[in-house]
Amino acid sequence: MGGDHAPQVVIAGADMARSRHADLRFLLFGDETAIASLVASRPGLKDRADIVHTPEKVEADAKPSQVLRHGRKSSMGLAIEAVKEGQADAVVSAGNTGGLMALAKFVLKTLPGIERPAIGSLMPTKRRETVFLDLGANAECDAENLVQFAVMGEVFARAVLGIKKPTVGLLNIGTEDLKGNETIRQAAAALKDASLPIEFRGFVEGTDLTSGTTDVVVTDGFTGNVALKVAEGTAGLYTHVLRQAFKSSFLSKLGYIMARGALNATRQHLDPRRYNGAMFLGLNGVVVKSHGGTDALGFANAINVAVDLVQQGTNERITAELNTLEDDVIQGLRARAS
Amino acid sequence: MGGDHAPQVVIAGADMARSRHADLRFLLFGDETAIASLVASRPGLKDRADIVHTPEKVEADAKPSQVLRHGRKSSMGLAIEAVKEGQADAVVSAGNTGGLMALAKFVLKTLPGIERPAIGSLMPTKRRETVFLDLGANAECDAENLVQFAVMGEVFARAVLGIKKPTVGLLNIGTEDLKGNETIRQAAAALKDASLPIEFRGFVEGTDLTSGTTDVVVTDGFTGNVALKVAEGTAGLYTHVLRQAFKSSFLSKLGYIMARGALNATRQHLDPRRYNGAMFLGLNGVVVKSHGGTDALGFANAINVAVDLVQQGTNERITAELNTLEDDVIQGLRARAS
Structure with a gap:
């Protein structure tokens, strides 16, 4: 029931994703009447979807604290509960981001060793896709959070992009140590620690994010959210100016x-729908957030991200990496900080 | 002597700017032999430029502390000194940013009431140009710094863009108060203070920067620097993908x-050279930083920014506004913080 065009876009997206994954099944949480009539016209989906009627839903403008207090029985809350109970392998939602994070954290809990989950997503670059996190879950981060994000992002890059030894950079305003x-200087020092099985390349700058200098770019949720939205805005501005220019004369038309x-082809390459599906990394369960304004194609891509994460056992890998991390690096970081 | 192609680009840029401003005169600091031979071939510039020979120059990779210790007699140091001594109205440099800021702050001092200068520049948007600051002078800012940046940015918008009542937004990861x-919540509360003569519109997001939602967007130097470079990088990525697409077939060629x-026309509209010329706001003198990699047109634009700032009496206006600010808002902010 979440997002600007629910449940239509969600159902249409599920139908598209279904055709790509032969063994994919859905539990659809929300208003049964609305959902059933949408599913009825899609025979391929009908056989692979069960509807769980939930009269309540989380409003787009509800605060996380409100969602946490009143949203447990909503479509969002029950969908997360289904992951916890093992009825579903992953939950995908286009609803309220803060509410989804709050409920997911409360119901699923974080992975052992993770203090705070992060939101990670793929970004287009001149080279190949880059994993970028945190996109807004944590407005303020300490060095330990950033180190954990680096580990989670690196595993995400291996699982979803299939890169064997992903390189990791820490977003900064210059590449020099000072x-x-x-x-971030503390986080960089910890990540340089030789015992950590990560290809850490030090500091990267804003331009490196689109150059694809590293496979993973780590930052705090404030900077990450601003950077993501500035990138979206700049792409939109470019398209806008280009469109105006083409309209300017007969010859240009x-x-x-x-x-x-x-x-x-350009639009397609940079199409935000291709990069739709942000993962909540660090939770004890797979939670993928779709952009609220996306269409069926975009929502299908968010489902694909969830499928990849489940099939690749991303959370299990993150947990394994974090065990190593906990012993060596985090202890060192804490010792340095105290 | 600063920038990737000095002194050629600087001299050619001065020559272009000279033709736009009939009463503009130059003091050119640097290697006399190199400069003189470049100026000789430009008769229009020759009559309006004096060369001040300075054997020393600031290296691009020197740290601010090194520049402060050893750079006073460099071309950069002496050019700033000329502003202090009233021999020049403004200094324009394509050299080491951190070094320029350190020397300028040391030699010129900050305006009364300003703790830290900020770097401000114009950004293209869907509407008109927006003033964006801080672009990297202050990696960490408190609420008082942000309020001062807002005042400086607002005056800059009036002086350089000629907007009578510029609107101001504070960059955040959402528009809600919480x-x-x-x-930034403290800074927003202070800026909402009715006694401040600023059209403060509250929080804006990354996408608002390119939509042109407000005429001024204020942020700390870390976020601002990342945002600026992500915007540059995204525009570069778009151009790159577009170029690849055009090469892809005979029809597209x-x-x-x-x-x-x-x-x-699109390239021109978004041409970074058009937006070249970042001002160091809050100093007791006009200092404009050109991008190190720019060409003559870009450098000429940086000179234009300096001319505008001098002709509009920007620093005098900032000082006047800050007097009001100091009495009312900053006191309130300090009271709230303590």
């Missing part, structure tokens, strides 16, 4: 028609 | 030729 603030294929 | 961290006018 740049930035004390928190003609040129547009000729170049339409190339322009569509 | 979003973000304690520092033909389309490129037809649409070239529109594409050039």
Whole structure:
């Protein structure tokens, strides 16, 4: 029931994802009447979906604390509960981000060794896709949080992108050791620790995020959220200015028609729907957040991310890595800090 | 002598700016032989430029502390000194940013009431240009710094963009009052103070920066620097993908030729050179930083920014506004914080 066009987009997205994964099954939480009529017209989906009627839903503008207090029996709350109870392998939602994180953290708990979950997603670059986190779960982070994000992001890159030895960078305002603030300098020192099985490449800058300098870029949730939205906004501005320019004369209109294929390819390459599906990393269960304004294609991609994460055993791998981390690096970090 | 292509780009840029401002004169600090031979071939510039020979220069990779210790007699140091001594109205440099800030702060001092100068620049948006600061002078800021940045940015928008009542937003990860961290929530509360003559519109997000929601966007130097570089990187990525797409087939190559006018117009609209020239706001003197990698057109634009700031009496206006601010808002902010 979450997102700007629910439940239509969710059902249509499930139908698209279903055709890509032969063994995928759905539990659809929400208003039974609305969902049933949408599913009825999709025979391929109908046989692979069960509807769980939930009269309550989480409003888009509800605060996390409200969702936590009143949202346990909502479609969102019960969908998360289904993951906890083992009835579902993953939950995908286009609803209220803060509410989803609060409920997921409360119901599923964090993985052993993780203090705070992070939101991670894929970003397009000049090279290949980069894993970027945290996108807004934690407005303030300490060095230990950043080190944990690095480990989680690295495992995510292996699981979802299939990169054997992903490189990791820490987002800063310069690449020299002295740049930035004390928190990220401490995190960088800990990540350079030789015992950590991570290809840490030190500090990277804003331009590296789109150059694809490293496979994983780690930052706090404040910077990450701003960076993500500035990237989205800049792409939108570019498209806007380009469209205006094409409309400016007869010749440019003609040129547009000729170049339409190339322009569509560009749009497709950078299509935000391709990168839809942010994972809540560090939870004891797979939770994927779809953009609220996405369409069926975008929602299907978010489902694909969830499928990848489950099939690759991402959480189990994160837990294994964190055990190593806990012993060596975090202890060292704590010793340095105290 | 600063920047990737000095002194060629600096001299060529000065020559371009000279043709736009009839009463503009230059003091050129640096290697006399190199500069003189470049100036000789530009008769229009020759009559309006004096060369001050300085054997020393600041290296691009020198740390601010090194520049402060050893750079006083460099071309950069002496150019700043000329502003202090009233021999020049402004200094424009494409050199080491941290070094320029350190020297400028030491030699010129900050304006009364300003603790820390900020770096501000214009950004292209869907509406009109937006003033964005701090772009990296202060990796860590308190609420008082942010309030001062808001005042400086607002005056900058009036002086350089000619907007009568510029609107101001504070960059955050959501627009609700509770979003973000304690520092920006405090700054927002202070800026909402009715006695402040600023059109404060509360929190804005990353996408608002390119939508042009407010005329001024205020943030700390860490977030601002990352946001600026992510915006640059995303524009670069878009151009890169578009270029690849146009090369992909015969038809798209033909389309490129037809649409070239529109594409050039787009490039021009978003041309980073048009937005070149970041001002160090809050100093007792006009200091403008050009991008190190710019060309003559970009450097000429940085000179234009300096001319605007001098002609509009920006620093005098900032000082006047800060007097009001000091009495009312900052006192309140300090009272709340203690």
